[in-house]
Structure formats: C-alpha cells, structure tokens
C-alpha cells in the first residue's frame with residue numbers, strides 16, 4: 001500500500017554505519033575539474049574516506065556527468081556546485097574550514113605536514129591549467145605532493161586520492177570514524193533520506 | 198655534422214638527478230588493467246615516486262595505448278610486458294621481490310603495515326574483475342586500503358597512487374632518494390640512453 005519499499009535490516013545497518021563514519025569537516029573544492037572519469041574517481045575516493053559533502057565550481061562549461069568510474073558514489077556524497085569561486089570560498093569559510101590549494105608555489109607546504117583533523121577543505125585545479133590565480137588569492141595555504149620524477153604533476157584524481165588518504169590516516173588515528181559526528185536529529189534525518197531516496 | 202643534437206646542461210642534470218632517484222626495487226605488476234587513462238595515470242604515478250620499471254600481463258586484449266593522461270611518463274618508466282602471469286611472477290621473484298596483491302581477502306593486511314623499503318612489487322587487478330584467482334595463488338601476501346564508505350572498491354589508478362605514495366613516504370624517510378641506487382656503469386649507460394633516446 002505505502003509508496004516506500006521495505007528496506008532490509010542489513011542494508012539499513014550498513015547505511016547507518018557508513019553515515020556514522022561520515023566527516024562533515026573534511027571536504028574538497030573542485031575548480032573546473034571537467035573530465036568525467038576524474039570527477040567520478042574523486043567522488044568515489046571521497047566516499048571511501050568518508051567525505052560527507054563535496055564542492056565544485058564550473059566556470060568553463062558544465063558540471064561533468066558521472067562515468068562508470070563513480071560506481072554509484074555520487075548517491076552517497078552530497079555535491080554542491082557554487083556559481084563562482086568567491087561564493088564557494090565564503091560558504092566554506094563561514095563553516096570554519098581552512099582552505100588548502102594544491103599548487104606548486106614557493107610557499108607551498110608538503111601535504112604530509114598538514115593537520116587534517118582540523119576542518120579542512122582541499123582545492124584541486126583543472127586538468128590543463130591547475131588552480132587559478134583567483135583561487136590562490138582566496139585560500140589559506142598552498143600544499144603539494146613531492147614529485148621525484150620527470151613529469152611535473154600528477155593526474156588530478158591521483159593527487160586527490162593521495163591527500164584524502166593521508167587525511168583518512170590521521171582521522172583513523174584520532175578515532176574520528178568511531179562515533180557519529182552528527183547531531184542525533186540530523187543523523188536520523190539524513191539516514192531516512194539515504195534509506196528512502 | 199653529428200647525428201645527435203646537443204643536450205643542454207640543464208636538461209642533462211635534470212635527467213641525471215631523476216635517474217639518481219630511481220628505485221630498482223619498487224615496482225608494480227598490472228594484470229589486465231586495460232583502460233588507457235588508468236594505465237596512463239599509473240605509469241605517471243610510477244614516474245613521480247621513482248619506480249624504474251613497471252610490469253604488465255595482458256591476457257584479455259592488448260596492452261593499452263597511452264592517453265594524454267600519461268604526460269610523457271611512458272618515456273621514463275621501463276615497461277615490461279610478460280606473456281603470462283607465471284612468467285612475470287617468476288621473473289620478479291628471481292629478482293628478490295616480495296609480491297603483494299591488492300585484494301580484499303580474509304588474510305589481507307592493511308597496506309599501511311607493509312615495509313616498502315624492502316624489494317616490493319604491488320599487483321593491481323583489472324577494472325572489472327580485480328585480481329585473478331591465479332594471481333592470488335602466486336603472490337606472497339594480500340593487502341588492502343581501508344574503505345569507509347558505501348562503494349566497495351577504489352578506481353585502480355587511485356589505489357595504485359595511495360600505495361605507491363605510502364612507499365614513497367617510507368623511502369623518503371629511509372633516505373633512498375638521496376643517493377643513486379645503480380652501479381655507476383649501469384647508471385651511466387641508462388643516462389646515455391635517456392639523453393639520446
């Protein structure tokens with residue numbers, strides 16, 4: 001009679017456990033990352049390390065479609081697109097995030113020296129151009145992954161994985177995945193949405 | 198008059214420095230990783246962490262072509278394809294490598310518990326099927342990257358990056374990139390080949 005299909009207890013418990021590990025204070029901001037397989041792989045990595053919401057700004061063209069590479073992760077990571085970079089940055093700063101741009105500048109710090117247990121947003125740049133000058137002016141700190149070979153940069157979804165799994169490591173050590181980080185009412189509301197999408 | 202173009206000293210020094218950081222005892226074995234952008238991104242990551250030679254076995258179809266994602270890294274990483282898995286594994290075991298398969302089995306170890314300063318070869322599986330049963334029977338140990346979300350696996354080039362950058366971290370700490378790991382004659386021969394390809 002009802003419109004909702006019954007949810008198996010196993011599925012419900014799995015959704016609840018995953019939601020209990022979600023980190024509301026770890027996120028990414030993607031600046032014109034436009035290749036579907038890169039965008040998809042990054043969202044899939046976000047899911048794996050427990051990012052609750054991801055952010056994007058698309059000045060050049062549309063938000064990319066998800067490819068097979070996403071493996072459905074787009075259903076479990078809230079994706080916010082912002083009209084422009086300044087709006088996105090203001091939104092994130094109002095939530096207390098420190099913004100890190102992944103960019104090789106003179107003052108960039110090795111990504112392994114950052115404390116990702118603090119509220120952290122990592123900004124990644126477009127495949128061709130990298131992080132824009134505008135973005136560099138708005139963030140708190142530049143960070144980089146040490147490159148020891150001939151090619152000067154990594155694929156963007158690779159760079160995102162390297163940094164997000166360092167954050168996962170730090171947050172596992174700090175016990176951040178052991179207890180829900182949501183207010184109980186918020187958790188229950190989201191769990192309901194996940195269960196009956 | 199000569200057939201070889203002069204090489205600028207700066208280029209020569211760069212090639213020499215990169216070669217001096219190459220690790221002959223860290224490698225990957227790719228089992229039917231067939232999407233060009235995954236194959237390319239993995240070789241680019243190999244270059245970035247200093248892998249000297251990478252290995253592949255292609256039972257299903259041809260070795261993939263390199264895509265734009267490789268950014269030329271295929272010129273700086275020696276790529277060996279083997280006729281079958283057993284030949285590849287014997288070749289690597291004869292060189293003293295411990296073989297790690299990235300696969301979620303009961304006895305798999307968290308990838309962060311492995312000592313990658315020892316001669317290490319990491320095996321990655323096909324996008325669709327993962328590591329084969331045949332491969333699992335031939336390797337020394339299964340390892341996995343902890344997944345905390347809804348999707349059960351990572352994109353293969355993402356998984357490779359996460360593990361190879363853990364190896365890079367351990368080898369940076371151990372000073373493995375500070376001095377050439379080649380015999381001087383071998384180093385000079387390879388440097389010549391890199392300089393005049």
Ligand SMILES: C[S@@+](CC[C@H](N)C(=O)[O-])C[C@H]1O[C@@H](n2cnc3c(N)ncnc32)[C@H](O)[C@@H]1O
Pocket residue numbers: 102103123124125126127128129130131143144145146147152153154155156157159160
């Ligand atoms: C292919 S790169 C852009 C390259 C561009 N030519 C440049 O110079 O910035 C695309 C994005 O990947 C990320 N990335 C690539 N290599 C990185 C590294 N070594 N450290 C940190 N981020 C990196 C950054 O977010 C970068 O904007």
Ligand SMILES: C[S@@+](CC[C@H](N)C(=O)[O-])C[C@H]1O[C@@H](n2cnc3c(N)ncnc32)[C@H](O)[C@@H]1O
Pocket residue numbers: 299300320321322323324325326327328340341342343344349350351352353354356357
């Ligand atoms: C998309 S996965 C294959 C998924 C396949 N359905 C399975 O169950 O094995 C492709 C490859 O990526 C690597 N991989 C993906 N997730 C991983 C993880 N969490 N830990 C280690 N390796 C992983 C492995 O090499 C795997 O063979």
